[in-house]
Amino acid sequence: KAGVTQTPRYLIKTRGQQVTLSCSPISGHRSVSWYQQTPGQGLQFLFEYFSETQRNKGNFPGRFSGRQFSNSRSEMNVSTLELGDSALYLCASSLELAGVNEQFFGPGTRLTVL
C-alpha cells in the first residue's frame, strides 16, 4: 500500500498571503489529522477530519482551516500568513480502531513565510 502523501513538499510564501496544503491518506483510511511542528512549540494538533466532517480541533486561530473530500483526501488552508506560521506541517491518517489512535504520517510540507 502507498503511504500518506503530501504536496507540495516545500513552499515559500510572504506575509499576508494564503496557502493550501494537500494530503492523501493511506487507501482505506478515513480519518485525517494535521499537525504543526516547530522548534519552539514541538508537535501540535491542528484538526482532524472524518467522513468530510471536522471532529476535533486544536488551539489555533481561525486563519487555519481544513476540509476533507469524499475520497478522504484532505486540504488545509492558512490565510493571512504570519512569520510564525513557518513550520513543518504533517498530515496523518488512521483507521477507526476503537481505543487505538495509531496514526501514519506523511513526509510533511515545509512552509517558509518571508
Add this chain to the structure above:
Amino acid sequence: GNSVTQMEGPVTLSEEAFLTINCTYTATGYPSLFWYVQYPGEGLQLLLKATKADDKGSNKGFEATYRKETTSFHLEKGSVQVSDSAVYFCARGIQGAQKLVFGQGTRLTINP
C-alpha cells in the same frame, strides 16, 4: 490534562551503548502509548506502541513497557547503532479522538 513529558536531549552515545529515553504521561484514563521516530527531512515513523497496562511494544531492537503504576513508557535499546541517530517522540492517544499528544522530542546521536 493530557500531557507527555520526555527526557530532555540531546543524547549522545557511542555505538553499542545501552539506550534509555524516559517518558511519562498524565494519568487521564488509559491511553494508548506510542514511540515515533523522525529522521532528518522526513515525517514521523511509528516505532512501537502499547495499548494497555503491562503491554510491551517492541520493534527493531527497541522496547517500551506500559507502566500504569508509574505512568511511564520508557524507550530502551540494548545496543544502539549509528543508524539509530534521529529524533524520538513519545506520544499518547486521546480517548474518543483520533488525536495524539506528543512529548517535546529527544534528539539522539550515536557516534561510531
